[in-house]
Amino acid sequence: MTVDSPMRINPMISHRAAHIGRAVLRREDRSPLTGRRRYVADLRLPGMLEVAFVRSPEAHARIVSIDTGPALALPGVHAVFTGADLDDVAPFPHKILYIQPVGQTALAVDRVRYVGSPYAAVVATDRYVAEDAASLVAAHTEFESLPAVADLDQALAPDAPKLYDDWPDNYLVNYPAEKEEVTRAFEEADHSYSDTFISPRQTGLPLECRGVLADVVDGQVTLWSSTQSPHIVRTTIAEMTGIPEPRIRVITPAMGGGFGTKTHIYPEDVVMPWISRRIGRPVRWIEDRFENLVSAVHARDQRHDVDVAYDDDGTIRAIRCKAYCDVGSGEIFMPGTAPVFVTGGCITGGYDFPNMEVHHFCVVTNKTPAGAYRGFGVPEGLLVMEGIIDQVARRTGVDRVEIRRRMVLQEDQMPYLMHGGGRIDSGSHAKSFERAAELIARSLERIRAEYADDPDVRVGVGYTNYVEPTTPTYHLTTGHWAGYDSATLRVDPDGAARVGLGTTDLGQGTETTAAQLVADSLGLDPDDVTVVMGDTDRAPYGLGAWGSRSAIVMSGSILMAADRVMVKAREIAAHMLEAAAEDVVLTNGEFHVAGSEAPSVSWSQVATAAWVRTVDLPRGMEPGLEMSGYFEPPELEHLPDASGKVNAAASWSNGAHAGVVSVRISTGELKIEDYVVVHDCGTMINPMIIDGQVQGGVAQGVAGAMYEEFQYDPETALPRFASFMEYLYPTCSEVPEMTIEHFETPAPEQPLGVKGCGEGGTIGPGAVVACAVSDALADLGVEIKATPVTPSAIRQAIREASGPGGGA
């Protein structure tokens, strides 16, 4: 038993039952189902006031003046603060040196760059009065409108208005790349062509919007925030306000989803404690849905201009991709620059394809800042890759499945080094694809027969093979943090365990899976394990939940801490049994000498000795039975090498999605008739929870594939959305039934062989739907290269493919 190999459950434990791998029911379900879970919006403190933020109605403007007088005169208004009042707050950190500094301040001062940008805050007795006052502040703000930039083309035009006067242009990141072997392949290949793919603006859309309750008493800051990363919020507040970090406590109560949008540190997280400190009362801000749509981060919004070189036999020789991400105004911490690099690095999916050249560009526009959302760039890339494969199949007449078979990664290629430095540690890429193709072939036949008599309906199929980078480094995203996370594990006198984790629960079942891990690593029952997360005073410093990282980092840190607890517990037990420590084992929760079940001592006896009857401890032993583990995932790299390559994820899950769609030619009506997921995230801790992650992921993938898009007016850059009347997400009526199967290819370097599983579901549907619709309408010449694929978009594609009057 050593503490430096946390890859397995302690071999000295004989289990009553192994809990890892079982569908243990989620312990966190009862309270939300019975309305007893407590979110930020459920919290109230005595004397609490409500805050409403005043947000820019202008896409791009100078703030000439703000008259707060009329708002302050309104009964019930306690204070109004503008950006200028926060002159003792430092700007948001700028730690990534290859991106342009945006100089984001807590509230906008002098200049606003997107509709929704907060530039003042109103404090009032309730939200109603606060909104009345916010309207008055807005009405008494004089703006001088500036020319606005609504999209990539406008931003990159030679005479484009600049968002940041001291930048040379509107590139937040400008990272071209050329590869000799790609250039050569284009010279040698039989053919080449160019194409463009578009993944538009979306957002994570958590059921619970953001919210912050701040209370500063005697210099002690308590902040309740619906955030995925409470410790990072704490560090950022300390850095920006100068408040000593130990005096800041950030609590994430129950969360109703985050999906990446709540990994960012928002202005409200910093402004709210500042206000509470200033006015000496607790203050609360609960984000409404309009605010969430305009001021929580957006995502995707990528365009890919590709050149493809291929041979007559269907071999794709090389791909050159200019990957553009419209990151909105860029005023967000952490910046929204990382997803497009993930797109570039993962664009080749589950295929062996080294001849890939990707140029990365992040461009600022007068739109809501873009950032993280489940999938984090991977779905955008898969849409490109699968679209290219299908296009080459059409051009050469080679079967689409056959081309994929030739390219899909094989097990004997593992570990496989991707073109951008990603090191795929393991996987079942070929096996998963074959299984998905087999499953979907059956339903394809059935569905074709179903519509055989309807000449208006076409049926098509789409295939994908993806990789899901899990447990990524945060260093490339933040320029600051890296990859580790933490567990502090204690066994209390009654023999029950309590673990504090640096990761958080945003609804994904972490509490249950953590209890399974602790239970097996100490030989306890999950019911004997209490899990504490989301409180910087009660849980150890950690980076939070994002990037499908919790499974790996909490497995590692829990096993490290448990190994250390076991070492000490065994010494205590051995002392009580008057035996040598190396002879003591743990069976069914009882310590005894190997080979003889009696006498034995229980966890309670051991922990009572550690905490209470310390007179029973071995002479000279330090009391207590609490240990920590800080786990940095092996193989995870944090900085690129000289050629720009980096393995930015600790382990790589994989999967194959396939789907059958029906399309009604006359109306463009589109239905996903069947959807198949063959999924591999290594060792499964809780298969039921993983199925839930896949289903929810596919639902959000379908959202992007068929429904969601933030549209902006091309002239004014004003949003053409304000509510769910305009931004359509799929409901349970629209999300298809799906078949989910798993392979378990353990991650060779990671604890227990686990990999992450939070995002894979989201990656496939965009490519599946686009390719399936193109397949269904192939005889009309339709090619779908952008999402969402709406009936209107389908009809337009049919018209454009077949000319005026087509398809009528």
Add this chain to the structure above:
Amino acid sequence: MKPAAFDYYRPTTVEDALAALGTSETAKILAGGQSLIPSMNFRLAQPDLLVDIGGVEGFDRMEVGPEGVMIGASVTQSRVMTSDEVADAVPGLRRALRHVAHLQIRNRGTVCGSLAHADPAAELPAMAIACGATIFIRGPAGERTVDAGDFFLGPFWTDLAHGEIVTGVHFPAESAGTVTLLDELAWRSGDFAITGLAAAVAARDGEATGARLVSFGVSGVASRMTGAEQAVLGFAGGDDGSDLYEAAYGDAADAVDDIHATAEYRREALGALAVRSVRAALAANGNGTGV
């Protein structure tokens, strides 16, 4: 997303409701509130007075007779939809209501409220026109009635003057040989229509002999499709439908472009809906089973 301040009044008689409405230029009638309350929360509507007609005596009556169905101002959509008597007398009502939003919204939303609100993409105004319904109105000057076909004037704009209340709507019983139905294209179930069609089609011996066809969600107001109504005469199920398609396409000349669909899409979709709706009506008429 909180409304601006307003006064609230819940009268029990029509007279009191009318008197209250007369006290304010911006007063609004609150029935189910499923459209009004969200627009107040967005501060798009800022009435200084809400007159809640939910407690007005007699507004909750729903009567089914040989002539048809009379629906009072506070009768919810769910109540109408779940009534088998209503479905027997005016089958088109249940068929339309199936497409109206979701259960929770129908539990609150009223039939008359939807008519008075006159959302251009709503189902009930179109079905009222297709059925030849009559709208009953009370105002300071007394009672009057308006044919549904004359009631809807534009987006959220009706013949109703400020100070008047829709007290009820009468849907005539469906006559033998006529089939009433509604079909629509919406990106999600329960949404307002991107393109919709309410149809009352009369037929004999498998051929259409007359029809009221009403588009909704296409332009700014639910509209009779005069071209398609001509083209449908003599149409039989086996016809290829191209004339009807072209006529319906032409009826959508003023289709709108918005973030969800292009105007051209709406024209094509209305053409396709016209053909498939009339075919469905003829099939239902032929076998007497409904749609």
